[in-house]
Amino acid sequence: MTALLKLDKVNAFYGAAHILYDLDLTVNAGERVALIGRNGVGKTTVVNTILGLATLRGGQIHLGAYALPKPRTYMAAQHGVVVVPQGRRIVANLSVEENLLLGAATGRKGPWTVPQIYKLFPILQERAHTPGTALSGGQQQMLAVGRALMANPSLILLDEPTEGLAPVIVDQLAEIFNKVADQGTALLLIEQNMSLVVRVAHRYCAMAKGAVVAQGAVENTRESLLNLENHVMV
């Protein structure tokens, strides 16, 4: 089986600062993987390296069969790997619907269209002509997920999607992530909220100091992961 995303001994830098050290990470078709670890271990840098926003100097990144020796921001989406960035990055002077349409810019064909996104998130249809940034935090996160789906990805990278959101909204998002995954899209969920991780992910990869240092099945480690949140992650 060809992985949708494979990082093999990846070393990445911001300028002279060495952040990722021989990092290995694989996500296969249809998988739900959580990338966990304390603040500052390099989780966002994994995403930034795939997008070319941190410098890859050593190791290899593959998107499916496609090798990415010099990553650039537009390449991942073209190969079916789409990022929902930390902080959501909704475009301020565009409406909800225009933000959604931006996601379709790669022209990849697949099941996700504006009507399908509105079925998944009825609130976005109600607010279709409102400026995207006028939505609540939870609604903006739904918009960011909808925009990612518009690229018809085979894998979505979600960077701390529940940061700053109320528990009731986190519950709604957990359901939505599971629905999206049930329809065949693989997920890499970067998250510190372990109650979300155990509800969505089937496998976890734990990072420390710029490398993946442990991984396993979530179902065997549910209690330890929840304990981790109480004792280590915050």
Ligand SMILES: Nc1ncnc2c1ncn2[C@@H]1O[C@H](COP(=O)(O)OP(=O)(O)OP(=O)(O)O)[C@@H](O)[C@H]1O
């Ligand atoms: N643009 C940058 N230039 C230099 N160093 C950076 C830059 N962005 C992040 N760093 C550093 O890289 C390290 C890893 O940061 P990163 O954001 O990847 O961690 P993280 O695990 O995602 O943490 P968080 O949960 O806080 O987002 C940190 O020490 C951070 O200070």
